[in-house]
Amino acid sequence: MNHKWMIGCVLISSSVALTVSASFEKTWDDTPNQVWAGADLWANRLQDWRVENGRLECVPNRNLPLRALYLLDQDLSGNGVAFEMSVEIGRIESEISNQPDGAAGFLLGVGNGKMDYRAAALIHQTPGAGAGLFVGINHLGRTFIHDNETGLYFETDPLAMDMQKPSGFEFKTVTLSCSAMKSSSTEWKISVRAKDGTGAVISKISALVPAERLLGNVALTADPGLQRKSIAHYGFNHWKGSGERLVSHEDRTLGPVIGTQYTISRRTLKMSAQMAPLPESRRQGATLEIKEESEWKTIATADVDPSSYTAVFHVTNWDDTRAVTYRVTAPKSIEGEQSWSGTLRSNPREKQEFVVAGFTGNHNLSRSVSAGGRYTKDRKGDWIKGTWFPHADLSTNVVAQEPDLLFFSGDQVYESASPSFPDGRARELDYLYKWYLYLWAFRDLTCDIPTVCIPDDHDVFQGNLWGQGGRAAKRQNDGGYTAPADFVRMVEHTQTSNLPDPVDPDPVHQGIGVYFTALNWGSMSFAVLEDRKFKVGPDSKEARSGDPDQMILLGERQLDFIEDWTRDWSDGATMKASLTATVFSQLHTWRTKGGGIEQDPDTNGWPIPGRNKALKALRKGFTLMIGGDQHLATTAQHGVDDWGDSGWSICVPSIANYFPRSWKPIKTGQNRTPGMTKDMGDFLDGWGNKVTLHAVANPGGEPSAHEPAGLHDRMPGYGIIRFNPSTRKIEMSNWPRYATTGNGNPYPGWPVTIDQTDNYGRKAVAHLPTIKVTGKQNPVIKVIDESTGEWIYALRINGSTFQPKVFKKGTYTVEVDGKSFKGLKAGKLNDPAVIEVKF
Numbered sequence: 058m059n060h061k062w063m064i065g066c067v068l069i070s071s072s073v074a075l076t077v078s079a080s081f082e083k084t085w086d087d088t089p090n091q092v093w094a095g096a097d098l099w100a101n102r103l104q105d106w107r108v109e110n111g112r113l114e115c116v117p118n119r120n121l122p123l124r125a126l127y128l129l130d131q132d133l134s135g136n137g138v139a140f141e142m143s144v145e146i147g148r149i150e151s152e153i154s155n156q157p158d159g160a161a162g163f164l165l166g167v168g169n170g171k172m173d174y175r176a177a178a179l180i181h182q183t184p185g186a187g188a189g190l191f192v193g194i195n196h197l198g199r200t201f202i203h204d205n206e207t208g209l210y211f212e213t214d215p216l217a218m219d220m221q222k223p224s225g226f227e228f229k230t231v232t233l234s235c236s237a238m239k240s241s242s243t244e245w246k247i248s249v250r251a252k253d254g255t256g257a258v259i260s261k262i263s264a265l266v267p268a269e270r271l272l273g274n275v276a277l278t279a280d281p282g283l284q285r286k287s288i289a290h291y292g293f294n295h296w297k298g299s300g301e302r303l304v305s306h307e308d309r310t311l312g313p314v315i316g317t318q319y320t321i322s323r324r325t326l327k328m329s330a331q332m333a334p335l336p337e338s339r340r341q342g343a344t345l346e347i348k349e350e351s352e353w354k355t356i357a358t359a360d361v362d363p364s365s366y367t368a369v370f371h372v373t374n375w376d377d378t379r380a381v382t383y384r385v386t387a388p389k390s391i392e393g394e395q396s397w398s399g400t401l402r403s404n405p406r407e408k409q410e411f412v413v414a415g416f417t418g419n420h421n422l423s424r425s426v427s428a429g430g431r432y433t434k435d436r437k438g439d440w441i442k443g444t445w446f447p448h449a450d451l452s453t454n455v456v457a458q459e460p461d462l463l464f465f466s467g468d469q470v471y472e473s474a475s476p477s478f479p480d481g482r483a484r485e486l487d488y489l490y491k492w493y494l495y496l497w498a499f500r501d502l503t504c505d506i507p508t509v510c511i512p513d514d515h516d517v518f519q520g521n522l523w524g525q526g527g528r529a530a531k532r533q534n535d536g537g538y539t540a541p542a543d544f545v546r547m548v549e550h551t552q553t554s555n556l557p558d559p560v561d562p563d564p565v566h567q568g569i570g571v572y573f574t575a576l577n578w579g580s581m582s583f584a585v586l587e588d589r590k591f592k593v594g595p596d597s598k599e600a601r602s603g604d605p606d607q608m609i610l611l612g613e614r615q616l617d618f619i620e621d622w623t624r625d626w627s628d629g630a631t632m633k634a635s636l637t638a639t640v641f642s643q644l645h646t647w648r649t650k651g652g653g654i655e656q657d658p659d660t661n662g663w664p665i666p667g668r669n670k671a672l673k674a675l676r677k678g679f680t681l682m683i684g685g686d687q688h689l690a691t692t693a694q695h696g697v698d699d700w701g702d703s704g705w706s707i708c709v710p711s712i713a714n715y716f717p718r719s720w721k722p723i724k725t726g727q728n729r730t731p732g733m734t735k736d737m738g739d740f741l742d743g744w745g746n747k748v749t750l751h752a753v754a755n756p757g758g759e760p761s762a763h764e765p766a767g768l769h770d771r772m773p774g775y776g777i778i779r780f781n782p783s784t785r786k787i788e789m790s791n792w793p794r795y796a797t798t799g800n801g802n803p804y805p806g807w808p809v810t811i812d813q814t815d816n817y818g819r820k821a822v823a824h825l826p827t828i829k830v831t832g833k834q835n836p837v838i839k840v841i842d843e844s845t846g847e848w849i850y851a852l853r854i855n856g857s858t859f860q861p862k863v864f865k866k867g868t869y870t871v872e873v874d875g876k877s878f879k880g881l882k883a884g885k886l887n888d889p890a891v892i893e894v895k896f
Contacts, residue, residue, distance in 0.1 A: 060504055061308060061395045079305030081131055083296040086111045092334040092486060096312040096395065097130040101181040101476070103334070103490035104483035112294040114149060115161070115279035118482045120288050122209050123191070125164055125181040127276040128296075129309045132174060133166060134272060137301020143234035144277065144297070146194065149290040158211045158282035159289025160201075162193020162233055163275060165247075169441065170272030174309060175497060176444040177274040179476050183426045184208045187440035190216075190270060191278060192235050192249050196289055198226035200233075200249045200260040204270075208437065211283065217264035230254050237271060237302070245271050271302065313339075313387035314397035315493050316500030318508040318555040322576045323628055326372040326401065329555040330385040331496055332361050334489065339388045343368035347401070348382040361388065364485065364543065365550040377404040399504030405461045405579040406629055409783065413634070414460035415776035417513075417685025418468045418711030419495055420475045421446035423767050427474040442765040445713045446476075447498040451775060454797035455502065458777050461579055463506050466685030466709065467513025467638040469495040469552065474715070479518050484544055488518070492551055507578055509585055510552045513638045513686055514659075517548050521659045524590035525597060526612070527565030536594020542567035556585060560621075561614050565590065573615050575622050580782035582630035584622050584680070586615060588637040588661055588671075595658040610667025616674050623678030624851035626837040631782040631853050632813055633678045637661070639686035640706040641668050641695055643742040644750070645718035654723065654743040660687065662744045672703040677850045679816040681787055682706040683778060689718040690754040690772060690791035692809045694818060696747030700728070700739045704816035707789040709776030710754060710804075717756040717771040726750065752806030754791055763795050772804070785813035785855045817850055821862035823883035825869055830857040832896035836874040843868045843879070860888075 083095070088108045100106040105117040105124045115124050133140065146161050167189035168177030180188050188205040195201065201218040203210040232252045240246045245268055250261035277296065281288040312333035319328035330343060340361040346353040357370040368385070380403040386396040405411060421427075422445065425438030455463075470491040472479040480487035496503070503510075514522035523536045527545075530537030538545050546569055553572040564570050571590065576583040591612030593599050599607040611619075623633070643662035647655035661668055661684075672695055675682060682695075682704055690710035695703045726738025728749075737750045754772045763769040772793070779788040788810045790803040830836050839851040840861050849863060863869060863883045870879045873894045881892075 060398050060501060061310070079131055079303050080299035081128075081297065081305070083128075085113050085294055089336045089338060091336040093312065094126060096310040096333070097128065099127045099129055099178045099311060101125045101127075101179065102480070102487065103493070104480065104486035109292075112147070112292045113277070114290065114292045116149070116290045117281055117288065118480070120281050120283060121182060122280050123182050123205070123278055124280070125276045125278045127167070127178040127274055129174065129178065129311060130306050131298065131303055132274050132306065133302050133304070134170060135302045135304040138239035139237065140298065140300025140302040141234065141236040142275070142296070142298040143232060145230060145232050145294045147230040147292045148228045149292055159196035159280060159291075160193050160210060161279040161291040161293075162191060163235055164189040164205065164278045165192055165235070165237075165275055166190055166270045166273045167276060168273035169269060171441050172273070172444065173447060173449060174274060174306070175447045179422065179444060179446060180440050182477075183436055183438050184212075185426060185438040185440055186442070189273065190247070190266065192247065193278070194231060194233055194251045194260065196228055196282070198223040198228065198251070198259055200251050200262045202247055202249060202262060202264045202266075208435075210280065212435070216266065217262045219260040219262045221260075223259040226259060231259065239268065240265065243268055310395055311493070311497060313390075313394065314385050316496035316503060317385055317397060317399060318503045318510060319401065320507045320509065320555055320557060320576055320578070321375060321377050321401070321404070322557045322578060324373070324375045324377055325557065326370070326375040327555045327557060328370040328385075329551070330368045330370070330397070331493070331551060332366040332368060332387055334366055334486070335361060335387065337363070342388045344386045345370040345372075346384050346386070348384075353384070362550060365547045366489070367551055367554055369554045379403050397504065402505070402507065408461065408579060409781065411462075411579045411581050411780040411782065412458060412460045413462045413464055413683065413778040413780070414455050414458060415464045415466060415683055415685065415707070415709035415778065416712055417466045417709055418688060418714060419498075420471055420711070420713035420715055421494055422474070422476050423765070424474065424715065427476055443767070445768055446494060448712060448794070451712060451794040452499065452502055454792070454794065454800075455775055457797040457799065460506055460777070462581075463502060463508040464636050464683060465508070465510040466636070466683070467511055468515045468686065469510065469512070470516045472515055472518040484518065484540065485547060488544070488548060509556065509576065509583070509636055511572070511585065511587070511636070511638060512548050512552050513589065516552065517545050522589045523592045523594035523597075523658070525594050526591050527567050527569040529567060530594070532596070534594055534596040536597040536599070538567070538569070542569050545569050560618050573618060575625070577628045577630055580629065580631040581780060582622070582626070582628075582633045584619060584633070584635045586611065586635055586637045588639065591615065592667070593664055595663070600664065605666040608664035608666040610661065610664060611671050616670060619674040620677070620848065623674065623680065624839055624848055626851060626853045631835065632681075632780050632785065632787070634681040634683055634778070634780075635675055637682065637684045640682055640684040640691070640693070640708045641672055642693065642706075642746050642748040643744055644691045644693060644708060644720060644748065644753075645687055645689050646721050646743070647718070652723075656743045662742050662746050665744055665746065668746065669697045672697050676703045676817045676819070677848060679813050679850065679852055680704050681778070681816055683709070683776070685709045685711075687718060688714050688716055689720065690774065690776070690804060691720065691750065692752040692789050692791070692807065694749045694751065694815070696749070699820070700747045700749050702819040704818075705789075705811055707776055707778060707791070710772055710774040710791055712775070712794070713768055713773050714771040719755045719757065720750065720753045721755065751809050752791070752804075754804040754806070761793065761795075769793065769795065774804070787811050787813060813855075814852070819864055821886060822864050823866050824886055824888045825861040825863060825871060825881050825883050826888055826890035826892045827858060827860040828871065828873055828894060829891050830873060830894045830896065833857070833874065839872040841870040841872070843870055
């Protein structure tokens with residue numbers, strides 16, 4: 058699929074790299090003041106760079122080393138023997154100081170030609186393998202060439218430095234130029250010079266470097282120096298480059314449309330288009346077009362939200378019987394600017410299988426290279442092995458599974474490490490910086506495949522989240538949100554605004570919105586739930602009260618929604634699944650100091666009364682439960698009053714994992730079936746909830762034999778759930794990220810296959826008469842207890858015959874596609890009576 062379209066109808070293909078020898082010039086003379094540097098540039102971090110008064114400025118809010126702004130559409134990969142670059146560098150008068158450690162210039166050869174250009178574009182702050190050569194001028198006016206793999210430039214001796222301080226030098230505006238030429242089969246000579254505003258050379262230096270060091274990305278870089286109260290800020294303009302070593306890649310841009318996510322449900326299309334931080338003058342009138350024959354037709358317009366920078370398109374009466382190509386164009390696009398394209402799929406209602414791909418936990422870097430909150434002397438990492446972004450192996454393998462729906466269950470963003478620390482001084486931009494990385498990695502999937510993406514705790518910059526109905530909290534354990542409500546609303550808008558409209562849209566405390574909703578697609582009906590927002594905090598007065606009615610998990614509003622949803626089988630729904638941040642038991646075994654199982658209130662095994670209400674509600678629709686968050690892939694059946702009396706769940710593995718968990722119970726599992734290991738079977742989880750484990754992907758076993766081991770040995774991957782509407786079978790598998798169908802196997806223990814009806818595993822006390830239907834296949838049957846008026850369950854049966862089970866003796870009403878049969882007595886198991894229902 059071609060995902061980028063050049064304004065002016067020139068097609069740019071994302072599947073074929075267009076590479077030519079190049080020259081370039083980047084200027085910001087006519088660019089309005091804005092945070093975004095441009096579609097051909099990637100800034101580390103977003104908030105550290107801005108366009109101001111006709112130039113690009115690097116303005117970090119701390120003394121953070123090695124800020125970098127990467128050129129995306131050019132790199133050093135050609136076969137030529139020379140290249141040159143230059144840039145104007147100026148100080149920011151109001152902020153600069155006599156900072157001897159400050160420096161600015163270029164990064165060359167970042168990634169050594171061994172990394173995906175997107176991965177190499179994350180390299181900053183931490184020195185180490187792949188970190189390139191820093192070629193620049195320091196605040197004293199001395200040019201230098203520094204090997205950034207050995208350490209930061211002020212830590213270690215440079216390869217070369219002009220040791221003579223220019224006489225009378227005051228850093229105002231200089232032109233820094235760099236040229237490189239191949240001097241032998243193994244070495245290149247780099248020459249650097251700086252000129253002042255009059256054109257006089259104030260400093261120059263040269264050095265020989267290994268030839269392989271001049272392969273990879275190039276960037277502008279600025280280092281504010283070590284003094285915390287005296288930060289050196291720099292401005293840049295007229296960045297030029299040329300030479301046969303330099304190669305142009307016209308398809309490598311990002312923005313102004315960063316990516317799209319969409320859903321189609323009940324013939325309503327919702328799409329969110331994430332924009333770069335556009336200036337106010339460019340926020341009115343983003344367009345969504347579809348291609349009909351050879352012409353583009355506008356079907357919706359939307360303004361860009363000023364806080365989240367999203368444009369949300371809402372199209373009713375959508376014809377979902379056909380697939381069409383679409384494109385989204387930012388407001389007031391200019392010549393040469395790209396729109397973003399994808400496919401709006403046709404409804405897969407007739408497919409033999411409906412496939413869900415599940416994800417959670419999107420770490421991008423290993424700990425060795427993720428950027429901490431401040432400079433740490435001697436810190437060094439391996440960027441080549443330690444950069445997991447952009448997860449191309451995982452994306453490729455997921456595509457081979459041919460999913461019909463993508464589900465990202467949370468922690469698309471990690472605030473603390475991936476790639477940098479949480480920046481409370483620029484929280485919104487810091488979030489967007491990390492959110493853009495999620496989109497950059499997965500946008501080639503989400504532009505074509507309907508997507509459900511819901512935020513979890515780290516997305517809203519919390520270690521754990523017990524939302525307590527949206528109230529504000531100083532301590533997260535008290536229940537509530539520690540970040541400002543405006544920030545929470547922004548995060549939720551970026552991630553969930555493509556979902557069908559919420560079924561109960563009233564906001565919670567602080568005006569924070571809700572997004573729990575129903576999604577019908579293909580033969581499936583999904584309940585998208587918020588299992589964090591209403592949950593009681595473990596240290597709250599409500600939790601301390603011991604009152605079961607105050608031990609809230611989903612809350613009454615969502616429970617009411619589930620009651621309605623479980624009996625709604627309209628729009629051809631044949632099977633149901635819930636989509637939550639995590640699953641309804643503690644399926645890991647942290648150890649206390651005494652060797653027991655530690656209780657983890659971050660799981661949905663707590664609070665127990667709320668957990669049991671959720672399970673009892675969901676099982677009424679024979680609902681499979683899909684979740685993530687636990688950093689441990691599992692498949693289990695849950696119980697309330699007895700083992701296995703409720704639904705099954707699959708917890709998908711992390712995309713990448715810092716904090717691996719395990720299921721290593723103290724006691725051997727009970728009631729194991731043949732072939733089950735001792736850690737499978739019936740257990741009480743850390744909270745005493747009944748749960749039956751059927752598969753788990755524990756880390757710590759045999760090494761995966763896949764590099765980097767620090768990624769693959771922690772059991773990362775993705776989940777695949779296959780629903781068969783004809784047989785009503787559900788196949789669950791958790792896959793390593795390096796494997797896919799036809800090219801590898803799921804983790805041991807999978808696949809696990811169940812019947813739809815296994816999701817209400819409660820044992821029958823009695824049966825009602827068998828319902829035998831003629832004139833209609835697969836009707837919906839609902840069972841109501843006449844003594845209480847309670848809906849017991851609802852199910853679209855498979856075929857024309859069904860004998861309802863009930864869980865106490867008594868009198869019941871059965872509805873068969875609207876036809877009601879009252880006063881049916883349940884007094885024994887396997888009642889031989891038959892009721893004929895004709896349509």
